[in-house]
Amino acid sequence: MDLVSLMSNDIILRTLTPYLPLSALGNLARTCSSLNDILLCRPGAIHELDLAFYSTKTVAKVLEMPVVRSSLRVLFLDSCFVDNEGLKSLFIEYKLRHLSLCASYGWSLECLTDLIEKYYLISVSVSVELSPSSSLSSSYATSVFSGHSGYSTPTTEDDRPSRPSIKSLGLLGGPMFPTTSLSATAPVFVELATKAGIVTDLTQCQAHFPAPSPAGWFLAEPNARTCHTCGRADENLCLRCLVLRSCRGCQKFWCSKCDPTVSRTRLDCYDCGPTCETCKLGVANFCKFCKAKYCRVHQEGSTDEYCDWCSSRGGRSRHLY
Numbered sequence: 095m096d097l098v099s100l101m102s103n104d105i106i107l108r109t110l111t112p113y114l115p116l117s118a119l120g121n122l123a124r125t126c127s128s129l130n131d132i133l134l135c136r137p138g139a140i141h142e143l144d145l146a147f148y149s150t151k152t153v154a155k156v157l158e159m160p161v162v163r164s165s166l167r168v169l170f171l172d173s174c175f176v177d178n179e180g181l182k183s184l185f186i187e188y189k190l191r192h193l194s195l196c197a198s199y200g201w202s203l204e205c206l207t208d209l210i211e212k213y214y215l216i217s218v219s220v221s222v223e224l225s226p227s228s229s230l231s232s233s234y235a236t237s238v239f240s241g242h243s244g245y246s247t248p249t250t251e252d253d254r255p256s257r258p259s260i261k262s263l264g265l266l267g268g269p270m271f272p273t274t275s276l277s278a279t280a281p282v283f284v285e286l287a288t289k290a291g292i293v294t295d296l297t298q299c300q301a302h303f304p305a306p307s308p309a310g311w312f313l314a315e316p317n318a319r320t321c322h323t324c325g326r327a328d329e330n331l332c333l334r335c336l337v338l339r340s341c342r343g344c345q346k347f348w349c350s351k352c353d354p355t356v357s358r359t360r361l362d363c364y365d366c367g368p369t370c371e372t373c374k375l376g377v378a379n380f381c382k383f384c385k386a387k388y389c390r391v392h393q394e395g396s397t398d399e400y401c402d403w404c405s406s407r408g409g410r411s412r413h414l415y
């Protein structure tokens with residue numbers, strides 16, 4: 095069976111295309127007109143696209159393609175620029191089920207919240223049929239290049255909302271939901287999304303020590319590291335926990351069940367980072383004169399027995415006599 099007849103099979107086509115990066119799809123489509131028709135024109139060909147890290151121009155160009163408009167269900171725009179108009183367009187002009195905006199930038203939380211309130215929560219009670227002629231004319235490409243980054247809520251009768259198809263959002267990271275600091279907005283937003291029936295990747299780090307903060311969430315990230323003691327890697331931790339529970343010297347990691355109080359690693363030197371007892375041997379020393387802890391590697395002028403201050407002040411000789 096040749097490639098064209100193989101790809102003509104809808105099931106094979108749908109199964110195969112999500113595994114092909116955009117460049118491979120384009121290259122394949124360029125080989126002959128039959129494959130071009132199958133891959134870039136046939137409805138249902140492109141169900142899933144990962145456009146993470148692609149340029150704004152490329153993203154706009156791809157999202158404008160009719161096959162993408164009609165077929166796309168899963169879209170990754172991680173680390174891409176997406177402005178408020180673009181975000182709005184993705185909600186109401188496409189039939190996406192999952193939209194991943196992890197570490198993307200350019201859009202505002204206010205806009206996303208407005209979209210969910212308007213199209214999911216208000217439409218539930220209003221129960222409006224959207225007329226096919228409704229004026230959702232702004233396209234992703236025109237919005238990106240028009241220079242309008244502001245978001246305005248449509249107010250006309252013709253613009254009455256129907257529920258978008260998006261069921262899950264990837265939002266972790268980036269300026270809206272950073273993993274590096276406490277997020278006060280995450281719990282409020284997740285409550286709203288849950289009410290709207292949207293699943294998000296925003297969860298609170300359960301392994302936090304001391305206990306999770308009432309002021310907000312330390313957002314959990316998938317953790318691929320396995321615990322040095324029990325060998326498990328089943329916890330999602332926030333970045334702070336991941337750093338504090340890992341030894342920067344030997345890269346060992348301890349899970350919160352084996353080490354509930356973050357005691358296996360300690361931060362004694364900012365240059366060394368958190369390190370375990372084994373890695374501290376001969377590095378984190380106590381000064382024989384002033385008894386203070388010092389880093390033998392990073393405190394310039396220190397000796398094996400004295401901190402930099404005591405050794406430069408002649409602490410050694412004062413101690414001896």
Ligand SMILES: [Zn+2]
Pocket residue numbers: 299300301302303312331332333334335336
């Ligand atoms: Zn944590």
Ligand SMILES: [Zn+2]
Pocket residue numbers: 321322323324325326348349350351352353
């Ligand atoms: Zn463990």
Ligand SMILES: [Zn+2]
Pocket residue numbers: 341342343344345346369370371372373
């Ligand atoms: Zn270590």
Ligand SMILES: [Zn+2]
Pocket residue numbers: 363364365366367389390391392393
């Ligand atoms: Zn150090």
Ligand SMILES: [Zn+2]
Pocket residue numbers: 381382383384385386400401402403404405409
């Ligand atoms: Zn000293």
